[in-house]
Amino acid sequence: MNHVVWPCVLLTLLTALSCSAAAGESGNRHLKVSAIVCDGAACLPASLRIWDGDTFIVDRTGVASEKIRIANIDTPEIEGKCASESAAAIAAKHRLAQLVDGQSIRFHGTRLDRYSRRLATIELASGQDVGATMVGDGLARAWEGSRKPWC
Numbered sequence: 752m753n754h755v756v757w758p759c760v761l762l763t764l765l766t767a768l769s770c771s772a773a774a775g776e777s778g779n780r781h782l783k784v785s786a787i788v789c790d791g792a793a794c795l796p797a798s799l800r801i802w803d804g805d806t807f808i809v810d811r812t813g814v815a816s817e818k819i820r821i822a823n824i825d826t827p828e829i830e831g832k833c834a835s836e837s838a839a840a841i842a843a844k845h846r847l848a849q850l851v852d853g854q855s856i857r858f859h860g861t862r863l864d865r866y867s868r869r870l871a872t873i874e875l876a877s878g879q880d881v882g883a884t885m886v887g888d889g890l891a892r893a894w895e896g897s898r899k900p901w902c
Contacts, residue, residue: 781808782844784852799851803829804843804891805882806868820868821847822860824882824891825898833902843890850881 781800788797788809800808804826809817827840851873860871873881885891892899 782848784848786851786853787855789855789857794855799848801844801848801851803840804847804885807847818866818868819858819873820864820866820870821873821882821885822862822870823872823880823894824885825894826885826891827901831901836901839890839901843885846885846888846890847881850875850884856881 781802784799784801786797786799787794788811795811795814798810800810802808805821805824807819809819826843827836829837829840829844831837831840855876857874857876858869858871859874860869862870864870875881882891882893886893
């Protein structure tokens with residue numbers, strides 16, 4: 752199918768992932784990665800379930816799961832309004848997973864959004880801001896208070 756080719760090209764160029772993984776992606780499944788999540792003074796191993804380029808769930812032993820929305824960016828939606836938005840969303844999702852996998856990460860922010868997700872910027876142990884990196888990679892936009900169309 753021709754509509755599968757463009758997401759594969761995009762993913763290969765932006766994230767060096769195989770086209771077979773992109774072509775086999777139907778619907779939206781979480782990408783699961785591991786990280787060390789530092790919140791305050793405590794750092795705990797965690798499993799992250801990446802939903803899209805700016806949203807994921809943190810699972811830590813002995814702590815309730817927490818939904819996180821990266822506060823300083825906006826990424827395309829997986830179920831976007833056009834094929835190019837969906838393709839860009841898949842690339843953003845994979846890039847976020849790549850950035851945080853195996854890393855120590857710290858959340859900055861405690862406010863909840865209307866979907867009860869914690870709004871936070873995400874910082875790697877190196878000091879790198881994950882949102883800023885996603886914007887620099889062309890996979891996200893800086894959040895300016897409202898969504899803008901991707902198509």
